[in-house]
Amino acid sequence: MNKVYVIVVTYNGMKWIEECLNSILNSSVPVIPLVIDNFSTDDTVTFVKTKFPNLILWEQNENLGFGKANNLGMSYALKQNADFVFLLNQDAFLEKNTLKKLIQVASKNLDYGILSPIQLDYSGKRLEKYFLKFIADDISTTFYSDFVLKKEINEVYKINFIQAAAWLLPLKTLKIIGGFDPIFYHYGEDNNYCQRLHYHNLKIGIVPDTFVRHDSSNPLNSDLKLFTERYFKNYKKNFCNKYANINISFVDREMLKAKKIIFNKSLKSFFKLNIINARGYLKQLKILNVTTREIERSRKLNIQRGPNYLDFNI
Numbered sequence: 001m002n003k004v005y006v007i008v009v010t011y012n013g014m015k016w017i018e019e020c021l022n023s024i025l026n027s028s029v030p031v032i033p034l035v036i037d038n039f040s041t042d043d044t045v046t047f048v049k050t051k052f053p054n055l056i057l058w059e060q061n062e063n064l065g066f067g068k069a070n071n072l073g074m075s076y077a078l079k080q081n082a083d084f085v086f087l088l089n090q091d092a093f094l095e096k097n098t099l100k101k102l103i104q105v106a107s108k109n110l111d112y113g114i115l116s117p118i119q120l121d122y123s124g125k126r127l128e129k130y131f132l133k134f135i136a137d138d139i140s141t142t143f144y145s146d147f148v149l150k151k152e153i154n155e156v157y158k159i160n161f162i163q164a165a166a167w168l169l170p171l172k173t174l175k176i177i178g179g180f181d182p183i184f185y186h187y188g189e190d191n192n193y194c195q196r197l198h199y200h201n202l203k204i205g206i207v208p209d210t211f212v213r214h215d216s217s218n219p220l221n222s223d224l225k226l227f228t229e230r231y232f233k234n235y236k237k238n239f240c241n242k243y244a245n246i247n248i249s250f251v252d253r254e255m256l257k258a259k260k261i262i263f264n265k266s267l268k269s270f271f272k273l274n275i276i277n278a279r280g281y282l283k284q285l286k287i288l289n290v291t292t293r294e295i296e297r298s299r300k301l302n303i304q305r306g307p308n309y310l311d312f313n314i
Contacts, residue, residue, distance in 0.1 A: 002083040002103055004031045007073035009066055011038040013090035014047060016215060021052055023094040029103065031086070032056070034073045038063040066164075067180030067189035074169075074179050075310040082171060089165040091215040092119075098210045102168045105156050105207050113173040113202030114194070116162045117210035128214045130163055135206075143206060156205040160198070164190035166212045176200055178308030183244060183294050188237045195245045196302050227280035235284060236291050244295050246302050255292050259285060 006024050010017060024033050035057045037045050048057050058072065070087055077085045084103060088094065098117050106115050119131035127135075135143055143157045177196050180189040194204055224231045243250055266281035301308050 001030065003081065004029060004084045004086060004099065004103070005073065005077035005080070005082045006031045006033045006086045006088055006099075007036065007070055007077070008033065008088050008090055009036050009038060009069040009073075010040060010044050010048075010090045011063060012040045012042045013044045014042045016091045016093075017044055017047060018051060019093055020088065020090055021048070021055065024088065025052075026096055027094055027099050028097050029100045031099065032080075034058070034076065036060065036069045036073055038065070038069050065185040065189075067184050067186075068182055070164075071179035071182075071309050072312055072314065074174055075307075075312040076314045078171075078174050078307060078310055079314060084171065085169045085174065087164055087167040087169065088212070089214065091217075092165050093213045094166075095211045095213075098212060099168070101210045102207055105205075106168060106170050109156055109203075109205070110170075110172075111201075111203050112156065112205045113170070113177065113197045113200075114162065114204045115156065115168040116204075116206050117166055117212050118206060118208065119165060119212055119214045122213055122215040124211075124213050128165075128216055130216060131214070134161055134163065135159070141206075143208075153208050156207050158203050158205055160204065161191065161194045162204060162206065164193070165214050165216070173197075173202065174310060175307055176202065176305045178306060179310045181244065181298055181302065182309060183240050183291075183298050184237065185233070188241045191241055192244055195247055199246045199303065200305060227277070227283070232284065232287055236287055239288065239291055240295060243292075244298050244302075246299050250295065250299055255288075259288055262288060 008020060021033065024031060033055050035048055035055055037057065037059050039060050039062050045059055048055065060069065074085055084106065086099060102115050102117060106112060119128040120126065121128045135141065138159050141157050141159045146153055177193065177200060181192050184192055197204060224234055262281050262285045266278045266285065269277035269281060
């Protein structure tokens with residue numbers, strides 16, 4: 001029998017956590033749920049302890065972010081000789097046979113490093129909006145065409161990217177790719193993980209006739225006011241998304257050009273006596289310098305096969 005760990009990272013998840021955990025416990029295959037709480041300020045931790053006293057619950061004393069918290073769980077599962085790890089968002093809900101079917105497909109298609117079910121919205125009556133967007137943007141898949149044209153449905157559809165709301169990871173994925181890169185605190189870590197799978201010749205797939213419901217919300221990435229904390233976080237995330245991708249070259253002259261542009265903006269702001277903007281661009285330049293060094297270290301590690309970022313002593 002396969003040893004399957006289901007990892008749920010929680011943060012102020014009272015709205016969903018009971019339904020999420022019940023859906024896991026109702027799975028048709030035995031699983032070991034692992035809840036990692038990212039320092040919730042609502043009643044999530046108390047509720048899980050009271051309602052689900054037999055589940056493994058790890059309380060953190062700070063918000064580690066999505067990637068690092070999942071890395072804790074994956075590290076533990078790896079040390080426990082798991083056959084599969086399933087990452088599930090706190091706002092997502094499994095159907096009874098979803099894991100069973102995903103594991104069956106994974107066992108027959110060993111070249112896949114990630115398998116995802118079809119993601120529906122919370123009502124279960126339509127596709128989840130981000131899932132719909134990723135499928136529509138991916139010209140490599142015939143997923144839509146086969147359904148619309150009523151062709152024979154494949155067992156699995158290869159796709160370039162799927163968000164990490166419901167990922168099945170076979171053990172070999174952890175051994176070859178490892179965990180999420182810690183240079184991504186929140187948002188972007190799943191893009192980077194998929195990029196690393198492509199580099200190491202592992203496929204990403206969607207399995208028809210498997211479903212989760214996902215009560216997703218919009219990320220806070222719109223209306224970014226210049227030089228606010230969110231502005232700097234978004235700047236770093238976008239920079240990492242582009243240049244931490246080990247499938248493309250990391251060109252020094254591009255970095256020098258980017259730094260020169262920001263420095264010139266700071267200089268122009270200074271001569272116009274706009275000291276606030278001048279300091280803001282200097283801070284952005286400092287972030288760029290630090291991030292460039294982080295990306296260089298990240299790329300050197302991510303081109304190597306191994307359980308990277310899963311070296312926690314648990």
